Amino acid sequence: MIIKSTLAIILGGGQGSRLAPLTESRSKPAVPIAGKYRLVDIPISNCINSDIKRMFVLTQFNSASLNQHIKNTYHFSHFSQAFVDILAAEQTPENPTWFQGTADAVRQCMTHFLNHEFEYALILSGDQLYHMDFNEMIDAHQKNGADISIATLPVTAKEATEFGILKTDENNFISSFIEKPAADLLPDWTSEVSDEMKNEGRNYLASMGIYIFNRQLLIDLMKNPDTKDFGKEIIPQAIGNKKVLSYQYEGYWTDIGNIDSFFEANLGLTDEIPKFNLFDNSCKIYTRARVLPPSKITGESSFDKSIIAEGCIIDSSKIEHTVVGIRSRIGKNSYIRNTYLMGNDFYQNLDEISHNLQNNIINIGIGENCYINNTIVDKNCRIGNNVKLNGGKHLEDQNTELYTIKDGIIVVKKGVTIPDGFEV
The missing domain is CATH 2.160.10.10 (Hexapeptide repeat proteins)
Known part of the structure; x- marks a missing residue:
C-alpha cells in the first residue's frame, strides 16, 4: 500500500532572497498565500489527499513561524502513524555545516528517515502551487520498474529557457538533461507530449522538482558527500546510469520563486475560473483551524x-x-x-x-x-x-x-x- 510504502520529504528551500522582504522574518514555506494558508500547506495537503501521511519538512532559515504553524495545524489520531515533523538544520559530529543544497539537506537528515519503514521517498518542494495525486505518479513508478521518477511539465519554447529540460524516449524514460537551454538549442530538445499540449505549443518537458527515489538507491546516492543538489548533480548523474522515468503532469503548476510569480499566483485566485481551484472537494487545502x-x-x-x-x-x-x-x-x-x-x-x-x-x-x-x-x-x-x-x-x-x-x-x-x- 502506498500509504505505508511512501515517506514524504518536503524541502523548505534556502534563504529565499528572491522572495524578500516576505522572507525577512519567515522561511519560504511559511509565507502566507490566498489570505489564509501558508505555502507549506500545499505539498502537505497534496500528500494528505493522496493518503501519504508521514511527512518531514526540512528547513534552516527563519523556521520559528513555520514550526509554530505546523505544530498548531497538523494533528493526527494517537492511534495512527501519521505525522508532519520539522527537521531543522543541526550541527552534529558527522555534519558540522548547515545544509549546502537540496541533496545535502536530505543526506544530513537520513538517520531520521531511516527510523521509518518505507519503499519510496517522495521529495517535494515547499514553494510550489499545484494540485497533484501522488498515487498516480507512484503507480507509474512501480509499473515501469523505475529507480527514480521525476514529475515533468510540458512548457512552451519561451518558458523552456528558464527550466531544466528533460528529453525522453518512447517509453517515457529520460535520456538526457539540459539546464536552462539557449533558445537556439531547443529544436533538439522536444519530447513526446499529448495532442492537447502540442496544440498549445508545449513541446518541452521541464522538471518540476518533484522526485520519487527507491529507498536503497537514495541511501546509496547519499553516501557521496560531494553531491549537494538534486537538480544540478544527482539527477543529471543518474540519467543514463539508472532507470529515470518522466511522469508527465498537465495541470496547473507554478514555482513561487520571486515576488512577481507570488503576486501573479495570488491574484490569479480571483479569476472567474481560476487555474488553481480552492473550491474542489477532492483537493482540499488544509491549514490551521x-x-x-x-x-x-x-x-x-x-x-x-x-x-x-x-x-x-x-x-x-x-x-x-x-x-x-x-x-x-x-x-x-x-x-x-x-x-x-x-x-x-x-x-x-x-x-x-x-x-x-x-x-x-x-x-x-x-x-x-x-x-x-x-x-x-x-x-x-x-x-x-x-x-x-x-x-x-x-x-x-x-x-x-x-x-x-x-x-x-x-x-x-x-x-x-x-x-x-x-x-x-
Missing part, C-alpha cells in the same frame, strides 16, 4: 473579482481584483485594486482603537480614503488615512525601511506603520 467570525461589510462597499477571508471588517470601500486576508480592516472610501492584503494575526479591542484615535496613533489595517494598487501588504501593517500606493512599471526597484519595490510591485513590509498622506 481558527475560530474567527464571518467577515462584516458595512456601508456601500463594492467588490469585483476578489477573495475575502474570514474575520474581516470592511467599511464603505471598493475592492477589485484583490485577495483580502484574515482579520483585515479597511476604512471608509478606500479603493483597493490588484492587491494582496495578507491580513493580521490579532484584533485590537475597542478601547485600544479609541485610545489610538484620540492620540493620533494609527490603528492596524487600512485607513480611510486610501488608494492601493499593484501592492502586497504584509501582515500586521498600520496604514494611515489618505495613503496612495500606486505600483506599476513606472517605479524603479528599491528597498526602504517601510517598503520594497520589485518589478513594479510595492511590498509593504511586515508590521510597519505608513503615516497619513504617504505616497509612492
Whole structure:
C-alpha cells in the first residue's frame, strides 16, 4: 500500500532572497498565500489527499513561524502513524555545516528517515502551487520498474529557457538533461507530449522538482558527500546510469520563486475560473483551524473579482481584483485594486482603537480614503488615512525601511506603520 510504502520529504528551500522582504522574518514555506494558508500547506495537503501521511519538512532559515504553524495545524489520531515533523538544520559530529543544497539537506537528515519503514521517498518542494495525486505518479513508478521518477511539465519554447529540460524516449524514460537551454538549442530538445499540449505549443518537458527515489538507491546516492543538489548533480548523474522515468503532469503548476510569480499566483485566485481551484472537494487545502467570525461589510462597499477571508471588517470601500486576508480592516472610501492584503494575526479591542484615535496613533489595517494598487501588504501593517500606493512599471526597484519595490510591485513590509498622506 502506498500509504505505508511512501515517506514524504518536503524541502523548505534556502534563504529565499528572491522572495524578500516576505522572507525577512519567515522561511519560504511559511509565507502566507490566498489570505489564509501558508505555502507549506500545499505539498502537505497534496500528500494528505493522496493518503501519504508521514511527512518531514526540512528547513534552516527563519523556521520559528513555520514550526509554530505546523505544530498548531497538523494533528493526527494517537492511534495512527501519521505525522508532519520539522527537521531543522543541526550541527552534529558527522555534519558540522548547515545544509549546502537540496541533496545535502536530505543526506544530513537520513538517520531520521531511516527510523521509518518505507519503499519510496517522495521529495517535494515547499514553494510550489499545484494540485497533484501522488498515487498516480507512484503507480507509474512501480509499473515501469523505475529507480527514480521525476514529475515533468510540458512548457512552451519561451518558458523552456528558464527550466531544466528533460528529453525522453518512447517509453517515457529520460535520456538526457539540459539546464536552462539557449533558445537556439531547443529544436533538439522536444519530447513526446499529448495532442492537447502540442496544440498549445508545449513541446518541452521541464522538471518540476518533484522526485520519487527507491529507498536503497537514495541511501546509496547519499553516501557521496560531494553531491549537494538534486537538480544540478544527482539527477543529471543518474540519467543514463539508472532507470529515470518522466511522469508527465498537465495541470496547473507554478514555482513561487520571486515576488512577481507570488503576486501573479495570488491574484490569479480571483479569476472567474481560476487555474488553481480552492473550491474542489477532492483537493482540499488544509491549514490551521481558527475560530474567527464571518467577515462584516458595512456601508456601500463594492467588490469585483476578489477573495475575502474570514474575520474581516470592511467599511464603505471598493475592492477589485484583490485577495483580502484574515482579520483585515479597511476604512471608509478606500479603493483597493490588484492587491494582496495578507491580513493580521490579532484584533485590537475597542478601547485600544479609541485610545489610538484620540492620540493620533494609527490603528492596524487600512485607513480611510486610501488608494492601493499593484501592492502586497504584509501582515500586521498600520496604514494611515489618505495613503496612495500606486505600483506599476513606472517605479524603479528599491528597498526602504517601510517598503520594497520589485518589478513594479510595492511590498509593504511586515508590521510597519505608513503615516497619513504617504505616497509612492
